[in-house]
Amino acid sequence: MNVKYVQRDQCEATQLEDEWVILDTHLYTITKLNEVGGFCWSLLTQPRSLDMLVQAVTDKYNAKSSIETVQQDVENFLSDLISYGLLEHAS
Amino acid sequence: MLNFPTKIGDFIFEIQCTTNVFKEFLCTHFITLTKAQVQKPDITIVIKNNYGVPFVNYDVSTKSVDCKIFYKRADYLIEVNNLFQHAVISVHNELALKHALMNLFSAFLVHHNWGLLIHSSCAVELRVAHLFAGQSGAGKSTIARLSEPRKLLSDEASIIKITEDAVIVYDSPFRSELKPLHLQYAYPLKSIQFLNQALQNERVLINKADSLIQLIDKVFYWPYHSEETARIIQLLNLLVKQVPIYKLHFEKNNRFWELIS
Numbered sequence: 001m002n003v004k005y006v007q008r009d010q011c012e013a014t015q016l017e018d019e020w021v022i023l024d025t026h027l028y029t030i031t032k033l034n035e036v037g038g039f040c041w042s043l044l045t046q047p048r049s050l051d052m053l054v055q056a057v058t059d060k061y062n063a064k065s066s067i068e069t070v071q072q073d074v075e076n077f078l079s080d081l082i083s084y085g086l087l088e089h090a091s
Numbered sequence: 092m093l094n095f096p097t098k099i100g101d102f103i104f105e106i107q108c109t110t111n112v113f114k115e116f117l118c119t120h121f122i123t124l125t126k127a128q129v130q131k132p133d134i135t136i137v138i139k140n141n142y143g144v145p146f147v148n149y150d151v152s153t154k155s156v157d158c159k160i161f162y163k164r165a166d167y168l169i170e171v172n173n174l175f176q177h178a179v180i181s182v183h184n185e186l187a188l189k190h191a192l193m194n195l196f197s198a199f200l201v202h203h204n205w206g207l208l209i210h211s212s213c214a215v216e217l218r219v220a221h222l223f224a225g226q227s228g229a230g231k232s233t234i235a236r237l238s239e240p241r242k243l244l245s246d247e248a249s250i251i252k253i254t255e256d257a258v259i260v261y262d263s264p265f266r267s268e269l270k271p272l273h274l275q276y277a278y279p280l281k282s283i284q285f286l287n288q289a290l291q292n293e294r295v296l297i298n299k300a301d302s303l304i305q306l307i308d309k310v311f312y313w314p315y316h317s318e319e320t321a322r323i324i325q326l327l328n329l330l331v332k333q334v335p336i337y338k339l340h341f342e343k344n345n346r347f348w349e350l351i352s
Contacts, residue, residue: 014303016298016300016328016331017298017300019298019299023324025320028320030307
C-alpha cells in the first residue's frame with residue numbers, strides 16, 4: 001500500500017532564511033522546521049508518498065547518506081508532523 | 092454623555108461615555124482632538140460602566156455571532172461589529188476599561204492588517220525607535236525608566252505599523268506608569284530586544300525563525316477566527332524580515348544603551 005500524506009488546511013507556514021515556522025491556527029501550536037523539513041513541507045501541499053519525498057530529497061540535496069538513512073529521516077519527519085496534527089493521510 | 096474624539100496610530104476613535112467616571116482617565120491617556128481635526132471616525136465606541144466584578148484574571152473568551160464579535164472577561168465585555176466600525180464596551184472599573192480598550196484596539200489593528208500591539212516598552216534614540224519586549228516582570232518599565240531622558244513611546248504596549256516597506260512605532264496611550272507624550276508623529280523601528288535581567292550587559296542577535304516564535308506571545312491578541320491568527324503571523328513575518336531582533340541581557344543601569352546606539 002502506497003500511503004500518501006498532505007498538509008492539513010489549518011496551517012500557516014512562513015519561511016525565514018533557511019528555516020520554516022508552521023503555525024496551527026486551530027491548535028495554536030508552533031513548529032520549526034530546518035531547510036530539508038521545509039522543503040518536504042512545501043511539497044506536501046499536494047499528496048505525497050514516503051517514496052516520493054525520499055526521491056525528491058535525494059535529488060535536491062544530492063544526499064551522500066544511504067537511501068535507508070534518508071528514508072528513515074523522512075519517515076520520522078512524517079510521523080512527527082502527523083503527531084503534531086500538521087499532516088494527515090490523503091484520501 | 093461624554094463625547095471624546097481621539098487618535099491612536101493613524102485612526103480616529105470616537106469614544107462616547109455614558110458616565111463621567113472615566114473622564115479623567117480618558118483625558119490623561121488619550122489625545123483630545125478638536126472638532127476641526129475630527130473627520131469621519133474609523134470606529135465609534137460607547138463605554139458603559141457597572142459591568143461584572145473587579146479584576147479576576149487575564150482570561151478572555153471570544154465568540155463570533157451574527158456579524159458581531161464578543162470579548163468577555165470577568166470585568167469587561169466588548170461587543171463589536173465584524174467590520175470594526177461600532178463597539179460597545181461595558182466595564183467594571185478603570186483598569187477594566189484600560190484593558191478592554193487595549194483588547195479592542197489590538198483586534199482593530201489586526202482586522203485592518205495595519206499592525207500589532209506588542210507587550211513592550213519603546214524608546215527613541217537619534218530619531219529611531221528601539222523596542223524592549225518581555226512578559227510582565229521582564230523589566231520593560233525598568234528599561235523605560237533607565238532610558239530617560241530619551242523619548243518614551245511606551246512602557247507597556249507599543250503600537251507598531253507594519254508594511255512591506257517599513258516598520259514604524261507610534262506614541263502609545265496604553266501605559267503602565269509613565270504619562271503619554273501625545274506625540275503626533277511616529278519613528279522607524281531600528282531594533283527589538285527581548286529582555287533578560289543579568290549581572291552584565293550583552294546583546295546577542297537571534298535568528299529570524301526564533302525571533303518570530305518568541306514574538307508570538309508578546310502580541311496582545313485574543314483570537315476569534317483562524318484567519319485573523321494567520322494575519323498576525325504574516326505581520327510578524329514582515330516585521331522580523333525588516334527589523335533585527337536581539338536577546339538583551341542587562342544590568343540595572345543605562346549602560347546597555349552603549350550596545351544599542
